[in-house]
Amino acid sequence: GQSLEQPSEVTAVEGAIVQINCTYQTSGFYGLSWYQQHDGGAPTFLSYNALDGLEETGRFSSFLSRSDSYGYLLLQELQMKDSASYFCAVRDRTGANNLFFGTGTRLTVIP
């Protein structure tokens, strides 16, 4: 089975930096992805890590440590529009495209 744990809620100030952690337990591991979902909307892809280290995409960066079964999403220069839910997700089988999602973190950006 799969288990992905995230903090349920995070609040941060506009312009600040926030880190959202994800710890996982899976029978297999083929990469960690991050998705953003605004209320009532569709999840959208943010970032992906297959190997250890940091991946940077604009204001968003994602980190992975496979030995620790841990990753995080880093959001810099927070904007009000970044208020949303953020999910980590893993692919646990090679050759498969289905993802299993974490518990989700609700980020609230305040002025």
Place this chain on the structure above:
Amino acid sequence: GAVVSQHPSWVICKSGTSVKIECRSLDFQATTMFWYRQFPKQSLMLMATSNEGSKATYEQGVEKDKFLINHASLTLSTLTVTSAHPEDSSFYICSAARQASGANVLTFGAGSRLTVL
């Protein structure tokens, strides 16, 4: 590119009736699509993998006779909730995979909010 269209966006039905939700890949072919269910303020739970031209693969605990999936073409998958009950009220989201920067990225439809009275 990589747009997934889902219809209807919301539906209200009476208990005991069936509801069909369509998921279309508009600008690419998807041999595989995925159906997720999401309860309010909760995570996305994978229900099943829809395979073009063959039977869907259901996750453990998902009733295949209740959630009928048909993937008749490379651009269309449908989910039918049969004999719906209030506990089936949820947000149903479909997705299809595409390759981007070495990752298997899921492109999601806008979701269908089902309310069963």
